[in-house]
Amino acid sequence: MNMLIRFFIMVSLLKQQFKQQSVSEHLSIETLTAPIVRHYRVLPHDMGFRDHLPNYRYLSFIELNITNWLMARCHQKGIKNLGWIIAMQEMVYLKEIKFLSKMTVNSTLVGWEKKYVYFETRFFVKNQLMGVGMTKFVLTNKKGKCAPEILDMTGEQTNEVIDSWNQHQVAIKSAKSAESKKTVKSTKAA
Template identity: 35%
Template sequence: MNLYFRLFWLLAWRSRRCGSIDFLGTSRISYRALPSDCDINFHLTNSRYPAFMDLARIYMLAGMGVLSRFIKLGWIPVVNAAEFTYILGIKPLAKFEIETKIVGWDEKYFYVEQRFVSDKGLHCIAHVRAVFVCKGKQVPIESMLEEAGFDQSTPDLSAEVLKWKDFFTAKKAEQ
């Protein structure tokens, strides 16, 4: 239930007051781990990380100034894959920040890096591979870039993301 409240709060209030970021800039949003977000090990439960990441990506789109445009176009973001590296648990009532940025794209997907950080350091780093879909069809990357007003060169994907892409290729080859 608290994630619905956080989503409403994000859409109704926070996204209207978020800072402006460049298309390849880093968005930052702060949260506090409520007791209902934590598991019996007294840290943020693993299932909450992707939920918080969803909210942070919405906030990033708002900071870029494209959220309302994409909604009007009927573009729905769809996560294709995600990978997580958990480093340090987030304790109940601890404040943390989620740093979100687009790290690149290829002919089909765009790649997002999300980091959970606090004054204690890095807690989790995750990568997300996603697309936008409209009426059951994928929105071409070029259309997304055009609507976002991005006309610079494509950034090089990090070695980590390239290895992750190779992993997907290998998985498909096994089937």
């Protein structure tokens, strides 16, 4: 419930901001990669049964920031809001974020390719890095999946982190595929 309230507050603030912004035909790299920085207080609804922000809650804050970025870029481009579907997410937790801490969540577009868009999100408390998340997602509209080109992300722009992360995903899929083939063979032999 808490995240829904934060979402509606974010949307209403964005709509007020949109009234003052002009629409442009082309989004620059600077506009696309400008970080989305939001400040939050860790409230009782954010807490799990431990005395710190639970792992799953970090992902919710990432979703709020990426949704904010996507709504703003769609408005700037003058297109209807796009949706997005997460393909892969990973978090590195460095330190616990305690109850009532004031947290800064900084999300930045770090790359894209033919199908996917990549974001890095950093969590800070008092300017100390508490966690880093990576998110890979696909853009969608009413017709289905959209290429990142719809938001002027042309060609491919990746980095070493994205490339190694994707290789890791391929390795996991290959291992699962090999494991399921073994299971099928042993079932047939029996």
